[in-house]
Amino acid sequence: MLDNGDADLQIILPSDGNLHQPTREFLQSCNLGVERSSSRTYTGSIPNLINTKVLFQRAADITSKIEEGSAELGITGLDRFLEYQRHASDSTIAIDDLGFGGCKLVLAVPTSWLDITTIEDLADLALEFRENKKQLKIATKYPRLISKYFLENGIEYFSLVTTSGTLEAAPVAGYADIIGDLMATGETLRENKLKPLSSPAILSSQACLIANRKLLRVKPDTLGQVKVILEMMEGYIRSKQYHRISANIQGESEKATVTKILERPNLAGLQGPTISRMYNVNGNTSYSITIVVNQGVLLEVIDHLRKLGATDITTSDVNYMFKDKSYAYAKLLSQLEN
């Protein structure tokens, strides 16, 4: 057991769609694995965190469920949160990058529109349509985000066709000219003879953790479990950026070996190496060193160590990386005060 809160904390997870399975796997990695008696039940528990109830809801409904106060926490796509969040509401984002469920909200036009490649082209076309007494019609499940984007880009004449069905068919079926939808690989768009605009995506989305501030304010007893959840998630997400490297280096002395490694401070680990004397049958003076490095410099570090005579270099994943405090939790607490 990680914590022993008194009050029941409720967390809503997606019961369907692209986020369902990755969410379960993510929580498992955070040591917050969910138990659910069968796929037909809509509740579950986190055995490592008592007094915490898991509710499974349709991904599309999670934002509104958190908004109305059905649960303290929820995991949903950033796209859906920004689309459905009400103004001045009690919901907030606790962690905006859980590291899975990545996709982009893009505008896609028929491939045959050779002249349309950017949002500026589309702005021009919207006016051309208007001159011909037509409205540029956009099929989308994201009317708020799309209309905001259009207005920001100086497009005033358009109409939105909101639909919950398959959007890609809309231009061929004739009920819209273009679509505003999520794109992961672009394969579905291509199959339906649509192409995304080359302009930057309207939104780069991934899964996020959201919270109801009002509920957390009136149930401070749940903050214990909330802190555990945020700590574990933050620690896990951060750890993905790092590798632990171990290597054996021959050297005259511990100090001389460390000095050589520290000659390249940016390749010497987050806080410098941990070093210990090795005793081997050859009688050489060898040291075993361990450093934690950002994955972006992994090969550079290995090269650096090789030049210092390192052998038997091994790397391993870091499970969690905790800093001096949980920054996500501190941020949430400050949001509760506002």
Add this chain to the structure above:
Amino acid sequence: MNKSIRIRGIDDITGNSWAILKWVQETLSDLFATHAYRFIETPMLEPTDLFVRKGGGGITTQMYSFSTPDGLQVSMRPEFTSSIVRHCIEAESLPRLPIRLQYSGPVFRFDVDTGDNHQFHQSGIELIGSDHPRSDSEVLALGCLGISTLGLEKTQLVMTDLDIFSQILNHYGLSDRGRLFVMNHISILQKGGDALLHVKEKARTLGLLRPNQQPKINIDDVSSMSETKARHLIAEMLKRDEIGSLGRRTPNQITERLLRKMWGNHDSSNMDPALEIAGALAIIKGDPQYCLKAAKDILKAHRLTSISLEKLEETLNLLNSESISDTSLILDFGLARGMSYYTGIVFELTDATGKTSFGSGGRYDGLANSLGSEKKLPALGFAYNLEHLISFFGENPKSPGSSEDTTQSTLVLPMNSESYRKALEIAKDLRANGNNVEIDVFMRNLEESIAYALSNSIDVIVTVGECGVENEYNVG
């Protein structure tokens, strides 16, 4: 269950608030009627498209829209003008022009910035069929007169004429998109200083101002071909199977736009001077004579004629000084902000500080065409925001509540079940004499009835026995 199931920002209107609102509506309606404006009641629910065609997609973010059970996309009206112009287009044989119409009722808008819901009331007029400066001055004068008739003093009429900007944009031959960009950025240009530089930078990012960089085209070879050859190549590409549907566009439309895009855009070289002049005009505000002169000087410096300014001058000369005597008149060329559907004069009626808008209006000669009319139908009008007007009433001596209300509220109290029939007869007589009368249905005794009367603004309690009136108690 929630305590309140009311939508925040959409309120019940009762008691004195209701009486004041009704009085304002009736007072304005009577005034408009004396100027031959006939009342029209338009639907509260209209096809979403009607409003979008007027206000563009921006209005969709402010509207309450939903699907009818048979799938039609409809919206609660955010304003009246579109419905009235639609009405005029639909009238099979238009009566002899001009048509003068007045309206009053609630409109519904969502405030995107604050997230607030709003139901508020508008009263207004539309004068349809005339583009003469006389109709402009009639509507302006009536706008001012309405406010003074309600007893409000020291108001401002702030106005401009968009034809001045149209003249500049026409002169430089900007596309509709270029024109819309300039008009939508007047509010920023109005700030002066670096605003012009920022707007030019935005125009550059939108491809409206020459970036000295050719747009990327997938088929690079085409730009070096002769026009005939390029057209032929594009036509062949569009015929290929893998290219898919063209949607609602024709091969010709795609070809024309593509060639235009490759071989340069007329706007990019003309946007710069157009923005320079619009920026210079946008910061002119103040006394009409001073502003007209300053605007003329700017046009002259750019070798443009001042025909549009002369028309505005004529409108101002026609304004009967008596009808706007309580109002100070201000010209503000920066008022042209975000009003893409207006074509001539636009104006706003405000309090003396200019912070509260009592109403606004203008000319929208192109709206009928946007709504599908084949004929040109010039029109203009204005709408008051009644809640804003009422918020300035204070101790307004003309409004109800402050004047002596002669109607007496009476509670008739049968003293026992046998006297109820007698009470009905007495109540009937009292009503015939102009009283508002209610009969007790709660079996209250006299003491309880007095408490009830005190909390419900009842003036008199009449107790009734089997033989008739027993006593009268003045409560109010």
